[in-house]
Amino acid sequence: MKILVPVKRVVDYNVKVRVKSDQTAVDIANVKMSMNPFDEIAVEEAVRLKEKGVATEIVAISCGTMACQETLRTALALGADRAILVDTGETDLQPLAVAHLLHALVAREQPQLVILGKQAIDDDANQTGQMLAALAGMPQATFASSVTVHGAEVHVTREVDGGLETLALTLPAVVTTDLRLNEPRYVTLPNIMKAKKKPLDVLSPADLGVDPAPHLKTLKVVEPPRRGAGIQVPDVSTLVDKLRNEAKVIA
């Protein structure tokens, strides 16, 4: 079975972003970029399904600028077989547009499973997987902590409020990953070399018949209100006194 894994190029997890002085966006010039961590978990899960003999082909997809080739090469080095970049140039790409692009690719590639991250750590939207499932008329299992394929079904355990929930979806289906699904492997140098020879196709939104124009206009981006540091207390009894008599948050 074929698995599609959409991946997003985002500001690295460890970078603390700054807002541009003109308040139009966060400053991402000269900042380290990486694959969205949840998408890395998605690639890893697809590779494990292939290693188990469940999956036969893994296609990594990214939508964005040509720089996303780098992210796709990482996916290929992790074990994806080929990659597709949808070059959207400098368009302000939003989840609905990405879902439409992915929907067009699903129609082309006819995968049995689409696995992607539950949210990207830049826009924190948590929408693309659900939107893709809705557009493609597929069942969805978000926030997955376990994925097993049983014949024509995929069983997914989901992280929900108050515990876990297990769903059985008829394939083809969309799964979004949560943190505990797996721990992605490290990319090795030989695999990076191999990844350079794997096929990477570049398409345009027009090739897929999709208009990626944004529906939301960003009017302003500002720093959040700063929370000032408080005081250090020397011992527990002072702490209790402060909480009781100053902050009045305990009886």
Added chain:
Amino acid sequence: MTALVIAEHDNASLRVATLNAVACASACAAQVHILIVGHTCAAAAAAAAQVAGVAEVFLADAPHLAEHLAENVAAQALALIRAGHYSHVVAPATASGKNVAPRIAALLGVAQVSDATRVLSPDTFERPIYAGNAVATVQSSDPIVVLTARTTAFDPAPAAGGAATVTALEPVSDFGRARFVGREVSKNDRPELGAAKTVVSGGRGMGSAENFHLLEPLADRLGAAMGASRAAVDAGYAPNDWQVGQTGKIVAPQLYVAVGISGAIQHLAGMKDSKVIVAINKDSEAPIFGVADYGLVGDLFVAVPELTASL
């Protein structure tokens, strides 16, 4: 203008998050309706009808809706939205709301505003991005705005005082390709993490899952919910649904006690709007002290039992 709130409920009662969503909806539109989708959930609908400021409640009750599968809830919402004149669709930004709302938005062909923290006008909202390190003001150009409301940003609408009519809807047919298999509910007598007035959280500094139990008597004394940093969850010290942070729960209690938590930006994103923050950590340079109202530098294994005993 009318806003439709997609209720989060357990068939018997409304979850508090629904009241937060109603508050957000009231800030968007003059009229608020609530949709309840489930099975044997007349009690939840009756509770929704009592919520202050709600004009109408719609109820879809059928056996195949019992488990609130996203495919069916979205289809039910869509049937109602297409028959009505809604300007907004609002769900709480919880695991359940996040699961359903984007399906509704996609089927309507509109964008979703995720995790709205402020309604500036009916089409303009504030929302945090980059783990709360920036706040974006976004304006929608769509005829219907679908949004999820960050629960900690909207004070819950009063649960009583309303007198809405309840209208039963024809249930949509089952999507058919998603089946509920089972649920493992973590047993917990503590308040719900997202709505608790006090939260006691542990981090990697706890050292082990066994040591994490040290926080329980403290949480008991304070009547607190328990939370954890991602590092503690990753290390297996605490369950995933305790995770506070960018990709876990967002909390804003009256009192947040961070024990053995260094304070990575992803964690701060989930708790920095708490009213009072207490940090206990042996590293005086830990970033958590940069947001804490009261910081105690010291050995948590000494300080926590001492604190528990003095409450």
